[in-house]
Amino acid sequence: MADLLSQRLDPDMWGHKAARLSQVADLGLPVPPGLCLSTAALAHGTSEAIASLRTWLELYRPRRVVVRTSSTLEDGLERAQAGRSVSLLNCPPDASALARVIDQDLLSQEDLEAVPGGCVLVQEQVEAPLYGVAFLSQDRLLVEASPYPDGATAGMPLRMRARRDARRFRASTGPDQVPSLALTAQLHPLCQQLSAHFGFDVDVEWAWTGATVLVLQVRPITRAALEWAS
Incomplete structure (x- = not known):
């Protein structure tokens, strides 16, 4: 144990x-x-x-x-x-x-x-308004989010992208559906820290309480990121 x-x-x-x-x-x-x-x-x-x-x-x-x-x-x-x-x-x-x-x-x-x-x-089990996964590759971030804790298997209705500066962040589902800047302002440096620590591009499962991002899992990226790198 x-x-x-x-x-x-x-x-x-x-x-x-x-x-x-x-x-x-x-x-x-x-x-x-x-x-x-x-x-x-x-x-x-x-x-x-x-x-x-x-x-x-x-x-x-x-x-x-x-x-x-x-x-x-x-x-x-x-x-x-x-x-x-x-x-x-x-x-x-x-x-x-x-x-x-x-x-x-x-x-x-x-x-x-x-x-x-x-x-x-x-x-x-975390009680949170948003759950999701974040993929960081070459300092580019893709975020998928869901209001459900099993969103990773049920399908992620929200998709967001960011580059080096969180102020350039955009949400493909519309800016009013998720507090995008607050979320990515935490997710981006967190994923950068994890990537630097583990030495690989990261796929991070997370939960967002509205104030804090909690890490639920970290693994190497398992899917191609080229389509969202541009």
Whole structure:
């Protein structure tokens, strides 16, 4: 078991998703609190996990929880395989119920238990007016946003672009639908910092509270950016 915010995690042990988020937290950037449960330990039973979950829930008291997988087989530099990940939203903040969800819905996923390194990440579900992804390549930013936490899979109705100066930002859906300057004024330097730290063009999942951008995931860009670079 490992606390996401207080430990710098090894990707070979905890998977790329959890390890990168622990580095983001170490940089001082906002990351929702989370508890990492190794798949190797979970394969031998959930009694220890239930005790750890109870402690974590008492400490952070989340209203809702998202349960996600973090694997060494996804989000790597050589192979992204982003579709391997599983995210379960709106889980109850109850240790026994979460253990059942993990056992029935995640550990039953093909090959998950056989992966040599990885974890199940139990994380506070952010309540925010906007969620989305941001792609930074060659200092050009593309932002896709949705009012729904599962917008990445449900489809992003808002698309915005920025170059070096956030004042040149434009939203393809119209300036009145999203506080574009305030959002990109935070997203652009955040993505630049993450790109410089990790050493690759970044694909960042985020949630915006209206005052702060929280980082939900960081991975290498997995799609061509040439069409929006111009």
